[in-house]
Amino acid sequence: MSAEQDLSHVVPSSPRQRAQVRFPQGELYKASAGTPLEDFVKAALPDHATSIVAALAGGELRELSWPVTRDVEVIPLSMATGDGMRIYRRSLCFLLIVAAKELFPKARIFVDHSLTLGGLFCRVTHREPFSEGELAQLEERMREIVAADEPITRQELPLDQAVELFRGQGEENKVRLLSYYQGGSIPIYTLRGVHDHFYGYMVPSTRYLRHFALRPYPPGFILRFPIRYKPSALPPFRDFPKLAAVFREYGRWMEAMKIENAGALNQAVASGRVREVVLIAEALQERGIADIAEDIASQSDQVRLVLIAGPSSSGKTTFAKRLAIQLLANSIRPLALSLDDYFLDREDTPRDESGEYDFEALEAVDLELFNRQLRELMAGREVTLPRYNFTAGRRQRGPILSIDPQHIILVEGIHGLNPNLVTRIPEERIYRIYVSALTQLNLDSHNRIPTTDTRLLRRMVRDARERTTSAQETISCWERVVHGEFQNIFPYQENADVMFNSALVYELAVMRPLAEPLLRQIDPGSVEHVEARRLLAFLGWFLPCGAELVPGNSILREFIGGSILKDFRLWEAL
DSSP states (O other): OOTTOOOTTOOOOOOOOEEEEEOTTSOEEEEETTEEHHHHHHHHOGGGTTTEEEEEETTEEEETTOEEOSOEEEEEEETTSHHHHHHHHHHHHHHHHHHHHHHOTTOEEEEEEEETTTEEEEEEESSOOOOHHHHHHHHHHHHHHHHTTOBOEEEEEEHHHHHHHHHHTTOHHHHHHHTTOOSSEEEEEEETTEEEOOSSOOOSBGGGOOOOEEEEETTEEEEEOOBTTBTTSOOOOOOOHHHHHHHHHHHHHHHHHTOOBHHHHHHHHHHTTHHHHHHHHHHHHHHHHHHHHHHHHHTTTTOOEEEEEOOTTSOHHHHHHHHHHHHHHTTOEEEEEEGGGGBOOGGGSOBOTTSSBOTTSGGGBOHHHHHHHHHHHHTTOOEEEEEEETTTTEEEEEEEEOOOTTEEEEEEOTTTTOTTTOOSSOGGGEEEEEEEOOOOOBSSSSOOOOHHHHHHHHHHHHHHHHSOOOHHHHHHHHHHHHHHHHHHTGGGGGGOSEEEEOOOTTHHHHHHHHHHHHHTTSOTTSHHHHHHHHHHHHHTTSOOOOGGGSOTTOTTHHHHSOOTTTTOOGGGGO
16 A cells, blocks of 8 residues: 555444345335344335245345344345245244143153144153143144244353253253254243254244144144245145154164164264164165065066156165165066156247246156057067157157066156056056155254255265266255155155155264265355355264265165166166
8 A cells, every 4th residue: 555545534433323224126224233133124024024034134044133233135035935934833843842831841842753745743752642622722822922922032052051951951862962062052042931942043023923733643743834835824734644654664763773863873973883873774774675575576466567756866766776676586577767768859848937848747758658658568569668868858769678577667757656647557557656765863852854954965965976066056956846846746645555765864974074065165145055054054963974884785875976786777687
């Protein structure tokens, strides 16, 4: 800087007294520094005051209780966003826990797992399950607390004090989890004198929690809430008994391994017992695949077509190969067909509401050709299979083949459970399998791990390794992927003859050292960076475990690499 430069325009200042907020349409609002973000939202969007549950402020996710001390650009987040719905559900769980504590002081609420289309399955411990009458009382008390507009406050508590707090409350699962926590303090939320820790943000008061219901679902109950695509009302209730049974089975597996939550998994990693956990988890999955193969074999005089479906990154490819091996062990010859090869030519593909090609729509598949060739193969006739050239956007000629009665056709694709996929084949000839990573390992009794987070981490690690796709790109397209699953997969999952849970109780310990470097590369200030920070904080609860313990045929190898099944081709089974 030149010595002659005039700096008279730079003068000492005092702390700022006012702060200004700019909303997406350019509206400006100002108030005293320290005013909660909630007040700005109420002033700017009075008609949406309770549907906005958080905001991006300066590119960072903020609670509405966040004090605004500087000028900042704000993007309100409603329940129709991923972060917004997570905040709503989390706050609703706290409301449930507080109401239960007031009505039934000895009861302990366990938020167990999600149920498709707007529900969390919960259990009560330290007493008998709630009766229908008690659930009605509990729901009424929750609504009373909502009507009272009680504040939900947050404070940072030193780790040692938090441990003592939860030890005094008899919550040993939280004490064990915190014993491996690396931070110096943790956030504690308080509602009507009840203190708890939650992984993630909350709404500022109970008046935001208007949409919910409790429903008996032995041996527990369901906490119902809206889905993000229709956030203003509860969806019609749909029972998913097969899905619930899979979660119960997984719970029994976790009990057998003595891994009830993340704290127990960390303890296994720290003590060196994780090798045993890996071996048992993999053995249980192998037994599940073998049982499915034996069930198919027992119906081999009828079943000729096996349809495999499930959401993204569930491990369907590895599952199909391991199933094929088990079928071979049962003297059944599998033939794999790819539903993708039956795509219509690009110009005939339907478009979505934004005008983009909708490759996930059932109508993107040439159903007539697919059904005709299935029937011809089952009749023992020779067919010329198609091969889809994704670069050219057209089908091309594939191999010519036929099969005999000892063969069974395996088809993997997102529409496998949709009854409109195969309309000209008798039901007794079809066996449907739903595959998904149905995580039931929770952080503690009140903080569940969403199954979508596990699948997102799997996809991120695989995309970076196999497709040189950045974590930022994977996250940016994930919303579209999940939306397609809600449309094309989840509504049909109960059509499955059997469900297979591809989640592995130890996998987040293995994923942490692989996913963290990818997440840290995401550009600060981007929308994806907000999600990256959330996932990094989530992974921070797990002690890392080396991938060398993962068997070569594990479903997890499909994502982390090193699978011995990578080059296994079902054509070889012909």
